[in-house]
Amino acid sequence: MATTTAQLILTSTDLLSDSLSLSSIATLTTAGSSTGLTGTEGLGRKKTSSTTEYTLFDASAATDDKAHKIYLKNLSTTASEYFEIQVGGVVIGRIYAGDWAFFPWSADTTGTNCDIDITPSATNMTLEYMLFTDE
């Protein structure tokens, strides 16, 4: 069993009238257990050459309805450039330059395939990504 942790720290000294300092640590485990996730596709980068939609992760290639986790980061340094993220054809949001996202993935294939698709706003952008799998 592997041990993988994800830690999020949110901080701000001036967004609110009191300082914000929030820290959460999660140990990535298989669905419904305390057993650590053992699969990963490693840290990868995708360079895009057009503004068309790309399928980053195909739900049919992953076990349905488990505890997969996804990390995405837009490596652009141009503030206006973003990747639009879709899950199962539904737009979740945009990660602008420097933004990252971390979320669970059901990889559901009942009905609509819950693929992870990305659409870059400009040509020649780079997305960093990592998938932790529960197989």
Add this chain to the structure above:
Amino acid sequence: MATTATLTLASTDIAGDPVNVSKVATLTKAGSTNDLDQSTGLNRVHLRSTSNKVLLAANAEGDNLAAKVYIINKSDDASLYVTVTINAQTIGKLYGGDFLFIPWSQTDTDADIEVAATNWTSSTGDIPVEYALFHEDTDFLTNA
């Protein structure tokens, strides 16, 4: 007015070489370097329903503006999970202790973020969920 979000992914044994990814993002308005300047603050609800409940109601004025959402399942029970959906599409399940941090475009007023304590029963107890929204538009409404 900078707010930063730092993610660290670490493992010594999930792969042949250690994983140690640490990234810092400064939360900014869409397409700019201006900081996000609004937040709901940290909220807490106790789920005791297997049906979807609106955690954050979409506002069409938020369409493609920058918003970031943090949600964590604070249950100590690893088997109790919260199913997260956006615009009726299941994103994934947050098991006890799991969190997410995602952008939220609110492409239309149907793009609510909903949660359900899918495997909750009267004997499992409530599932505490904490969440926060960081955003930029002017008249955002939340509904917990």
